[in-house]
Amino acid sequence: MILVGAAAAILLRSTRWLAALGGRVTGARLDRVRRSPEYRDGKFHNPQPTHMLTGSYREMLRHQLFGGEPREPAGIVPVVNRVRSDYTKPPTSGLRATWIGWASVLVEIDGRIVLTDPVWSERCSPSTLVGPKRFHAPPMPLEELPQVDVVVISHDHYDHLDMPTVQFLAARGTHFAVPVGVGAHLERWGVRGSQIHELDWSESFRLHDVTVIATPARHYSGRNPLHGNETLWSSWVIRGPRHRVFFSGDSGYSTSFSDIGTHLGPFDLTLIKIGASDPTWSDIHMTPEEAVQAHRDLRGLVMLPVHWCTFNLAFHAWSDPADRAFSAAAKNAVQIVIPEPGEFVEPAASRPNQRAWWRF
Numbered sequence: 001m002i003l004v005g006a007a008a009a010i011l012l013r014s015t016r017w018l019a020a021l022g023g024r025v026t027g028a029r030l031d032r033v034r035r036s037p038e039y040r041d042g043k044f045h046n047p048q049p050t051h052m053l054t055g056s057y058r059e060m061l062r063h064q065l066f067g068g069e070p071r072e073p074a075g076i077v078p079v080v081n082r083v084r085s086d087y088t089k090p091p092t093s094g095l096r097a098t099w100i101g102w103a104s105v106l107v108e109i110d111g112r113i114v115l116t117d118p119v120w121s122e123r124c125s126p127s128t129l130v131g132p133k134r135f136h137a138p139p140m141p142l143e144e145l146p147q148v149d150v151v152v153i154s155h156d157h158y159d160h161l162d163m164p165t166v167q168f169l170a171a172r173g174t175h176f177a178v179p180v181g182v183g184a185h186l187e188r189w190g191v192r193g194s195q196i197h198e199l200d201w202s203e204s205f206r207l208h209d210v211t212v213i214a215t216p217a218r219h220y221s222g223r224n225p226l227h228g229n230e231t232l233w234s235s236w237v238i239r240g241p242r243h244r245v246f247f248s249g250d251s252g253y254s255t256s257f258s259d260i261g262t263h264l265g266p267f268d269l270t271l272i273k274i275g276a277s278d279p280t281w282s283d284i285h286m287t288p289e290e291a292v293q294a295h296r297d298l299r300g301l302v303m304l305p306v307h308w309c310t311f312n313l314a315f316h317a318w319s320d321p322a323d324r325a326f327s328a329a330a331k332n333a334v335q336i337v338i339p340e341p342g343e344f345v346e347p348a349a350s351r352p353n354q355r356a357w358w359r360f
Contacts, residue, residue, distance in 0.1 A: 020126035020163045022156065022185030022223045025230055029198075033181050036200050036232065043229040044181075046218050048254065055280035060315075069317040075360035077136035077309065080342030087113075087146040093348035095243040095268055100138050101310035101341045103160055103249065105271050110240030112149045112210040116247045116271065116306075117160040118169065124159035124311055126223075131158070132311040135318075139342025142168050150205070152212050153178040154249020155221045155233035156185055159311060163189055170195060177205045177212045181231030185223070201234065213237040215260050217251035219284050237264050246298050247271045250307060252283045253290040257297035266299035269347045274321040275308025288324035292334055302347040303329065303336045309358070310341075319358045326356065 025033055038044050053060060082098065090096075091108055098106040102124075103117040120142050125131020142165065151174055154160050161182070170176070170191040178186065183196040197205040199214035206212075217235040222228035237260065238245040246260065246267045261267075272295055274288040286294065288305070295303040308321040322338050329336035337345050340357055 019189065020158075020223070022161075022163075023188030024227070025181045025184045029181065029184055032198070033230075033232075036180055038201065038232060044221065044232050045229070046254075047216060047256070048218070050218055050220075050252065050283045052220065052284065053280050054282045060278075060280045067315050069315065069320075071312045071314070071316070071318055073135055073318050073358075073360060078340045078357055079136050079139050080340055080344075082140040082144065082342050084140075084144045084146050091344075091346050093346055094240070095245070095347055097245075097269060097271070097304055097345045097347075098139065099304065099306065099339050099341055099343065099345070101134070101136060103154065103271075103273065103307045104138075105247070105304070105306060106145075106148075107238060107245055107269075107271075109210060109238060109243050109245060112208060112240065113146055114210065114212065114238050114245075115145075115148045115151045115169075115174075116236070117154055117249065118151060118165045119159060119162040120165045120168075121162050124162070124313075126158065126163075132313055135310055135312075136341055145169075147172065148174045149210065150174070150207055150212055151176045152236045152238070152247065153182055154217065154235065154247070155179060155219060156182050156223050156231050157221065157250070158223065159313060160250060161185065161223075166191065175205075175207055177214070177236070179214060179221075179232035179234040181221075184231070199234070200232065209241050211239045213239065213264065215246075215264070216254065216256035217249050218254040218256070219250050219252065235260070237267075239264075243268045245269045245271065246300065248273050248286075248291075248294065248306075250276075250284075251286060252281075253286045253294060257294040261298040261300075266301065268301050269345075270295045270298055270300035270303050271306050272303060273307030274305040274325045275316075276314040277321070278315045280315075288321050289328045291325060292328040292332055292336075295334055296332060301335065302345075303334055304345055305336065305338055319360075322356070322358045
């Protein structure tokens with residue numbers, strides 16, 4: 001019993017379970033959620049038929065346990081370290097991106113800074129002891145980040161919405177644009193209501209001269225397995241006076257990309273997920289080839305792949321998404337840039353990768 005008690009004490013000291021689970025959607029926020037066109041029968045739904053699994057749980061578990069792919073890098077992931085002074089001089093073209101890792105990208109656009117799905121924690125988990133651990137450190141500690149104007153959150157899963165990172169940025173006065181319902185989590189974590197902007201698809205938030213627009217994605221939500229799909233998921237358009245950027249968040253392939261490209265494109269830069277794909281997840285996670293097609297649908301100029309490299313959250317080899325995206329881009333004459341974490345990407349000066357750094 002003493003050993004059990006000691007183990008429980010260690011777990012409690014190393015966990016953020018209760019707070020990290022976030023808040024529940026209630027009151028006026030629930031009224032807002034119920035008015036969403038995507039909400040019915042107590043849940044949010046995708047606009048086209050979507051299944052969590054297109055195969056069987058048995059098939060998924062067999063692949064997870066016995067797949068045999070090298071799901072972690074065989075060497076050290078190269079990282080370009082950054083400090084705040086690197087951002088003192090704005091990009092010459094007005095648009096530059098720094099891939100932090102996974103779905104986190106620092107976007108400098110027309111004199112403002114927008115940050116996508118920031119995750120700085122060691123694990124994408126409610127616990128500091130268990131859960132997927134980073135393959136590489138962020139290119140800079142949070143304290144070295146330049147002042148961020150707006151954070152956009154695609155949905156509330158742990159690899160996209162990180163409580164400690166949110167709390168750090170909120171203390172700096174950063175604004176958060178989130179899908180409908182997700183504000184409940186931020187509110188639970190102490191973020192002021194004036195900093196939270198909850199948007200349904202097609203709604204927008206403008207700060208100074210940069211506008212962020214919530215656009216459709218094909219996915220699901222839930223930090224607590226007992227309360228799935230009670231908050232919305234989203235992709236995002238980031239629009240400045242001179243430049244436009246698209247961020248896919250986490251999504252399966254959808255006809256929505258073509259609609260977004262027609263009505264809100266073209267885009268100077270697309271940040272599109274390529275990792276965590278598997279045949280059993282085909283409705284909710286794009287393959288690298290589908291990601292390249294989505295870039296074309298969106299009428300993108302330069303594609304920067306995201307949602308790979310940093311965490312082991314898939315059933316494929318660690319480098320497989322980059323290899324496949326690079327190959328698909330070449331076949332379709334798509335300009336793709338696959339940077340090391342921390343490397344600057346300035347679309348106006350971009351060129352295809354000359355070195356596949358991810359091949360150890």
